[in-house]
Amino acid sequence: MNPAAPRLPLMRLLICSSLILTLTMGIRHGFGLWLQPVTQSQGWTRETFAFAIAVQNLSWGVIGIFAGMLADRWGSWRVLIGGSLLWTLGLCGMALSDTPLTFTLSAGVVIGAAQAASTYSVVYGIIGRQVELARRSWAMGLTAAAGSFGQFLMVPTEGWLIGRFDWQQALLALGAATLLIMPLARFLREPVAPASAQSAAASAPQQSILQALREAAAYPSFRLLMAAYFVCGFQVVFIGVHLPSYLKDQGLAPQVASTALALIGLFNVFGTYGVGLLGQRWPNRYLLAAIYGARTIVITIFLLAPLTPWSVYLFAAAMGLLWLSTVPPTNATVAQIFGIRHFSMLSGFVFCSHQVGSFTGVWLGGWIYDRNGNYDLVWLIALALGVLAAIVSLPVREAPIARAPQRVAPDAA
Amino acid sequence: MRPGLRLLLWGASLLALAAVFALYVQPDFVRLLADQVWSCL
Numbered sequence: 449m450n451p452a453a454p455r456l457p458l459m460r461l462l463i464c465s466s467l468i469l470t471l472t473m474g475i476r477h478g479f480g481l482w483l484q485p486v487t488q489s490q491g492w493t494r495e496t497f498a499f500a501i502a503v504q505n506l507s508w509g510v511i512g513i514f515a516g517m518l519a520d521r522w523g524s525w526r527v528l529i530g531g532s533l534l535w536t537l538g539l540c541g542m543a544l545s546d547t548p549l550t551f552t553l554s555a556g557v558v559i560g561a562a563q564a565a566s567t568y569s570v571v572y573g574i575i576g577r578q579v580e581l582a583r584r585s586w587a588m589g590l591t592a593a594a595g596s597f598g599q600f601l602m603v604p605t606e607g608w609l610i611g612r613f614d615w616q617q618a619l620l621a622l623g624a625a626t627l628l629i630m631p632l633a634r635f636l637r638e639p640v641a642p643a644s645a646q647s648a649a650a651s652a653p654q655q656s657i658l659q660a661l662r663e664a665a666a667y668p669s670f671r672l673l674m675a676a677y678f679v680c681g682f683q684v685v686f687i688g689v690h691l692p693s694y695l696k697d698q699g700l701a702p703q704v705a706s707t708a709l710a711l712i713g714l715f716n717v718f719g720t721y722g723v724g725l726l727g728q729r730w731p732n733r734y735l736l737a738a739i740y741g742a743r744t745i746v747i748t749i750f751l752l753a754p755l756t757p758w759s760v761y762l763f764a765a766a767m768g769l770l771w772l773s774t775v776p777p778t779n780a781t782v783a784q785i786f787g788i789r790h791f792s793m794l795s796g797f798v799f800c801s802h803q804v805g806s807f808t809g810v811w812l813g814g815w816i817y818d819r820n821g822n823y824d825l826v827w828l829i830a831l832a833l834g835v836l837a838a839i840v841s842l843p844v845r846e847a848p849i850a851r852a853p854q855r856v857a858p859d860a861a
Numbered sequence: 862m863r864p865g866l867r868l869l870l871w872g873a874s875l876l877a878l879a880a881v882f883a884l885y886v887q888p889d890f891v892r893l894l895a896d897q898v899w900s901c902l
Contacts, residue, residue, distance in 0.1 A: 481893075481894075484896075597877075597878070597881075600878070600881055601881050603885075603894070604881065604884035604885060604890055607890055608884075608890075611889075611893065649881050668888050699883065701895075702895035702896075703891055705887070705895070706885075706891055706894040706895045707886075707891070709894070710882065710885035710886075712877060714881075714882055717878060
C-alpha cells in the first residue's frame, strides 16, 4: 500500500463492497429455484440445466484469474462495472434462451464471468489496498458476511419473484437489479496517489504478472493454500447439493432439508464475520486448520449419531458456522505473503482451485451414488480431505515473502 | 465507532437476520423450497 495515496473512507468502502457481494453472491445461490420452471417450460432435461450450472462454476474459477489480472492492472471498480453488465446480459440471456446451447452460454459462461468480475477476488483487491493490515481481516470478514447474508436473503426473495411473476420476468427483474452494481462500483473508485508518489512508485522496480505467477507457483505455502481451498470447495458443494438427497434416502421429510439449508445460510453469516474478527488476533493458518478440523469432527458426529430432524438442524448450524469462514483467512494470507500488487489475480488462482474442488465434489457425489446406491464413500472422502486440509494449513508461512533486492517489496502495510 | 452506533448496527443486523429467517418458515415458502429441493433428486 502506498502510504502517500489518499484512501477511500472506510464506511463507504465497507457499505458499497457489502452491497455488491450481497447481490452477487445471493443471486447465484438461488439458481436452483429455476430448475423446475425452466426445464418444464422449455421441455429440457435436468441434465441440461445442471450442465449449464457446472459450466458456470468452472467459468467463475477460470475467468476469475483473468478478472483478477484486469482488476490489478486497471482498477477493481472498472472490472466491477464490466461484471455488472455481464450479470445483466447473462440473466436476460438466461430468460430469453430457447436452446440448450444459448442457455449454457448465458447461464453458464456469461454468468460465470459475471461472478468472476464481481465477487471476492475483485472486491478484496480494493480492501487489500485501502484497509491497513491491522483491520484487513476484519474488513474481509465483514464483507464476506454480507455475501453470506446475500445467500441467505436471496433464496426466499427469488422464490417470491418466481411465485409473483413468471420465471422469465423474475430473471429480467434480477437482471435490472444487477445494474445497481455500477453506481456502487463508481463509489469504490480508488483515489489516485499524488504526482510525487506516482513518480516514486514508477521508478521502483515492478514485478510483472508472469514473475508474480512464477513466484507464487514455486512458493510451498501458496500450493498448500490452494490444496486446502480445493477441499473447502469439495465439502461445501457436495453437502449443499447432495445433503437433501441423503436426507431423503434416510427417510426424513423434505421440510427438514429445506430448514437445514436455511440454518446453514443463517449461521454462515455469523461464521464468516466471526472468523474475520478472529483473524485480527490469531494466525490465519491456525484458524484454517481449526475450521477444517472442526468440519471433520462435525461430519463424523453427524454420521455416527442417530439421524433425527434435530441432529440435522444441529449439523446444519455447525456446518453453517464453518461454511464460507475459510474465505477471509485464505485471502488475508495471500495478501500478507505476496502483498497487494497482484493480489486479485493470485486470489483468483486460489479460488480456481476451490471451484475445481466444487466441481469434483458435486460430480463425484453423483457418480459414486449412481454406482454404490449410497453416499458412504463420498462422506469418507470428504472426511479424509478435511483431515488433510487441516494438516496442510498448519505449515503455511504467513510472513511476507523474502524477495531479491531488485524485486519490488511486498506491500503488507 | 461510538458504542451507541455499534449497538444500533448490531441490533439492525440481528433484526434483518430474524426477518429473513421468518421468510423461510412461512408455510408457503417451506412448501415451495421443499418441492424444489425434492424435485431436483
